[in-house]
Amino acid sequence: QSALTxxxxxxxxxxxxxxxxxxxxxxxxxxxxxxxxYQQHPGKAPKLxxxxxxxxxxxxxxxxSGSKSGNTASLTISGLQAEDEADYxxxxxxxxxxxxxxxxGGTKLTVL
Amino acid sequence: xxxxxxxxxxxxxxxxxxxxxxAASGFTFDDYAMHWVRQAPGKGxxxxxxxxxxxxxxxxxxxxxxxxxxxxxxxxxxxxxxxNSLRAExxxxxxxxxxxxxxxxxxxxxxxxxxxxxxxxxx
Numbered sequence: 001q002s003a004l005t006x007x008x009x010x011x012x013x014x015x016x017x018x019x020x021x022x023x024x025x026x027x028x029x030x031x032x033x034x035x036x037x038y039q040q041h042p043g044k045a046p047k048l049x050x051x052x053x054x055x056x057x058x059x060x061x062x063x064x065s066g067s068k069s070g071n072t073a074s075l076t077i078s079g080l081q082a083e084d085e086a087d088y089x090x091x092x093x094x095x096x097x098x099x100x101x102x103x104x105g106g107t108k109l110t111v112l
Numbered sequence: 113x114x115x116x117x118x119x120x121x122x123x124x125x126x127x128x129x130x131x132x133x134x135a136a137s138g139f140t141f142d143d144y145a146m147h148w149v150r151q152a153p154g155k156g157x158x159x160x161x162x163x164x165x166x167x168x169x170x171x172x173x174x175x176x177x178x179x180x181x182x183x184x185x186x187x188x189x190x191x192x193x194x195x196n197s198l199r200a201e202x203x204x205x206x207x208x209x210x211x212x213x214x215x216x217x218x219x220x221x222x223x224x225x226x227x228x229x230x231x232x233x234x235x
Contacts, residue, residue: 003156034220038157045228046149046157051212051221089157093220099171101147101159101220 004029004090004104011110017078020107022090023071028102030071034093037066037075040106041086049088050075077109085111114138114224116208121229124198132229134191134208142166142186143215147222148193150204150231160206161193165216176202198233205230 005023012018022029022037029035033053038046048057050066053073063079073092077084090104120132134146147162161172161182170182181194191208205228213219 032220036221038222045207045225046222047225048212048221048223051223057223091157091159091221097171097174099162099169100173101162103157103159106156
């Protein structure tokens with residue numbers, strides 16, 4: 001159950017677009033369309049932003065989008081806003097053990 | 113409104129035990145899998161354990177396998193985590209999370225989270 005690999009930090013100016021990558025293996029990201037993304041503001045619980053690679057729950061702005069290619073998933077935020085500044089985590093189901101999930105190490109998004 | 117309220121955290125000595133609880137409301141509890149996810153101070157998220165709606169499928173992270181036991185009481189709308197042989201590295205905020213998707217269908221994401229209960233393992 002090795003953690004998925006995310007960049008430690010990304011930054012962008014308001015209105016710009018950024019992309020956060022999430023790299024795994026064929027046992028997790030590459031093997032299933034079960035990648036999800038979570039936003040976490042300081043001192044708060046995580047919030048689901050994207051599920052099953054590219055689906056947005058109701059209430060999540062369409063500025064947030066997800067995709068996957070091979071063993072790497074990506075979260076793109078377009079039209080950056082100040083309130084997007086937060087930590088972002090990817091997660092994937094993994095076949096490494098029976099009924100098992102793995103998270104990425106998290107990416108700190110700074111809106112300049 | 114979905115609500116998940118964790119309790120049972122606290123300061124415990126290494127090697128001792130602790131039982132966490134999660135009280136669920138606002139949805140049909142016995143239709144959904146549930147999970148525990150933890151976050152060490154200043155660190156990232158780590159999936160700990162999950163249990164299907166009928167307790168028929170259970171999984172654990174390698175880091176807690178053999179020491180932690182997940183269970184649920186659907187009559188009480190409650191999820192539990194029995195933690196034995198606690199170690200300093202188990203110190204974390206423990207979140208209860210609801211699986212998403214359709215009722216009694218396996219889903220691979222967590223759509224609602226509680227606010228967490230803090231477990232500190234120290235002598």
